[in-house]
Amino acid sequence: MDWVERAGDLLYDGESIREHVRVGDGGVVVTSHRLLAFTPDRDGPNFRQVDRPNVEGVDRRSAGNADFLEQGVKALVAGVVLVVAGQMVSLDGLVAGVSLDGVGSAGAMGLGGMLGLLQGLLRLLAQLDDIMTLFGGLALALAAVVLGVYLWSREAVLVVSVAGGDDVELSAPEDDTVLERIRAAVRPDGPSSAASEPPVTDDPLA
CATH class of the missing domain: 2.30.29.30 (Pleckstrin-homology domain (PH domain)/Phosphotyrosine-binding domain (PTB))
Known part of the structure; x- marks a missing residue:
């Protein structure tokens, strides 16, 4: 209709x-x-x-799809924060001199497994800056794709x-x-109905 x-x-x-x-x-x-x-x-x-x-x-x-814009901005902010943090924070030096391998009494006390876990966490911390940089780069790539879709959707x-x-x-x-x-x-001072097209009405005599 x-x-x-x-x-x-x-x-x-x-x-x-x-x-x-x-x-x-x-x-x-x-x-x-x-x-x-x-x-x-x-x-x-x-x-x-x-x-x-x-x-x-x-x-x-x-105008474009606002959802793409919102998600793209969030991914962009997260990517920038992760990359900057990964570049500015270096944990290698903090944990490089820390080693639990020489604790000789650990086995006798039954703490060998716990010390092995702590040693693994230290190695993970040493790589944390690289991990943040990696995930930051992935977030920036995702932001570029999503914002590209937003720009494509604009009309x-x-x-x-x-x-x-x-x-x-x-x-x-x-x-x-x-x-x-x-x-x-x-506009209030716009053309009246008589000055524009005839009004549409159901009255056959109009």
């Missing part, structure tokens, strides 16, 4: 259409009271309505800024005059 053309079915009593434009598979209808946005080609609801006083602006912007969109609510996004029109028509219709 083409709701852009049938927007008159959604009008309140006394409400009239000031402007309607096609945007992608949907469109925008500005009435004397509201802005009606039809977005069947976008995620989320197919229809949004905003009272005209709450419309703060109509602009063209570039031009028409954004209706809504005061106190979520903005409405539609596919960006090729012609910027569409934005000007919507802005002019939303």
